[in-house]
Amino acid sequence: MSDLRALIEAHWAKLTPNQQRIGEYALSNPFLVATMGIEDLAEASAVSAPTITRFVRQLGLKNYAEFRAIAVRRYQDLLRPIDNVSRAQESSSTEVIKASLASATGNLDGLAGLSPALCDNVVDQMAAANQVGFLGFGSSALGLTYFHGLTEGFLRNSVILDGRGGHERIARQIGRMGPHDVLIAMALPRYSVATVEFLRLARASAVPCIGITDSDQSPICQFCDQIIRLPAAHPVLNSSALAAFALFEAIAALFTARYQSASDATAMTRLIFPYLYTDEDSSQPDSEDNQ
Numbered sequence: 001m002s003d004l005r006a007l008i009e010a011h012w013a014k015l016t017p018n019q020q021r022i023g024e025y026a027l028s029n030p031f032l033v034a035t036m037g038i039e040d041l042a043e044a045s046a047v048s049a050p051t052i053t054r055f056v057r058q059l060g061l062k063n064y065a066e067f068r069a070i071a072v073r074r075y076q077d078l079l080r081p082i083d084n085v086s087r088a089q090e091s092s093s094t095e096v097i098k099a100s101l102a103s104a105t106g107n108l109d110g111l112a113g114l115s116p117a118l119c120d121n122v123v124d125q126m127a128a129a130n131q132v133g134f135l136g137f138g139s140s141a142l143g144l145t146y147f148h149g150l151t152e153g154f155l156r157n158s159v160i161l162d163g164r165g166g167h168e169r170i171a172r173q174i175g176r177m178g179p180h181d182v183l184i185a186m187a188l189p190r191y192s193v194a195t196v197e198f199l200r201l202a203r204a205s206a207v208p209c210i211g212i213t214d215s216d217q218s219p220i221c222q223f224c225d226q227i228i229r230l231p232a233a234h235p236v237l238n239s240s241a242l243a244a245f246a247l248f249e250a251i252a253a254l255f256t257a258r259y260q261s262a263s264d265a266t267a268m269t270r271l272i273f274p275y276l277y278t279d280e281d282s283s284q285p286d287s288e289d290n291q
Contacts, residue, residue, distance in 0.1 A: 004030060004070050011059050018047050019055040026071070034071040038064045088236045099235040107243040110231030114247070118228065122210060123254045129182040131157040133173065133207075135198055140186035140212075143244045147184075150252035154259050161198070170198055177207045186212040187220045188232045188239040199223035212244060 008023045015023055022045045026033045033041060042049045056067040088096050126132050132155050134144040141162035152158050161170045177183065183202045187195045196219050202209055203223050211224030214232035221227055230247060234240040 004033075004074065007059055007070065015055070015058060018051050019058060021045055022047060022052060022055045030071065031075055034068065034075045036068075085236065096236065103234050103240060104242050107231040107233065107240055108246055111243055111246055114228075114250070118226070119251055119254055121226070122228070123251060123258065125182050125208065125210070126151065126184075127154060127255070127259065129156065129180065129208075131159065131177060131181045133159050133161050133177060133181065133183040133202075134186075135161040135170070135174075135183055135195060135202075136186040137163055137192040137194055139239070139241045140188055140192070140195070140244075143241045143248065144184070144186050146245060147248040147251075150248055151255055154255045163194075167194065167198075171201065174198055174202050174207065175205065177202065177205060179206045179208065181207055183207050183209045184212065185209060185220055185224065186244065187218060188214055188230075188241060188244070190238050191219050196220060196223070212247070214239065 005027060008027060012020065012023065022041070025045045032044070036044065038049050038052050042052050052064060056064050059067065061067050134148050136144045144162070145160060148158060148160055159173055161173055163170070174183065183199070185195055185199050199209055199220055200223055209224045211218070211220045211227045212230060213220055213227065214230055216229070228247065230243040232239040232241070232243060
């Protein structure tokens with residue numbers, strides 16, 4: 001069996017009291033068990049290491065390594081960064097940097113198949129929405145803040161939903177949204193359960209949802225009307241948001257090309273000109289030199 005709970009429950013009646021104690025601990029702490037060695041599990045279950053060995057054999061497994069492999073399978077995505085760190089610690093700085101840059105290049109190359117029609121549709125929805133919400137946590141929140149900054153000038157109303165002000169604030173904001181709004185949610189490994197729950201709330205209010213994530217297995221896919229899939233692998237970090245930043249710039253470029261005229265760009269440049277650095281600034285003499 002590939003599921004640890006099903007395996008233990010199927011053999012429960014044949015387990016000794018000590019073995020059932022191990023089983024109870026494993027069922028109550030599946031993630032911890034996935035990270036434990038045999039001595040750690042023995043100590044946590046208050047039994048000996050040989051008892052652990054007899055326990056896994058009673059489950060029909062060859063050894064503890066096979067038992068842990070089943071435990072790990074459920075949390076593979078969560079545990080991958082731990083394995084990545086272990087490998088990185090055995091690598092030189094040159095190897096770590098080279099692998100990171102190679103991964104970045106691969107992720108950007110993975111955007112080559114991005115659908116222009118999908119990006120056009122996202123731009124249309126955002127421009128037409130009464131309000132656009134940007135939902136994400138951790139690195140996703142940082143990425144969406146950048147996306148918001150690039151596009152807010154083209155939107156009627158917008159709000160960043162990244163946890164600031166508490167989750168109650170996010171719930172209130174989403175509760176006020178409806179079919180004429182758009183919620184853009186981003187989730188990369190490791191996925192935030194809060195993103196999933198707030199998407200569920202948005203769908204209950206018939207809010208159109210656009211998801212930005214890395215695969216069809218992402219937990220946000222089932223709650224989104226549209227999904228933009230981005231390469232997000234990284235050899236050391238939990239995930240990479242580099243491709244997401246490239247996507248945001250591409251969509252912002254579409255907004256600019258379609259909704260900003262040359263005269264608009266000129267007017268904006270004139271507005272912010274006093275705050276921009278020019279060569280003239282560096283050539284101005286100090287006030288003391290004029291005395």
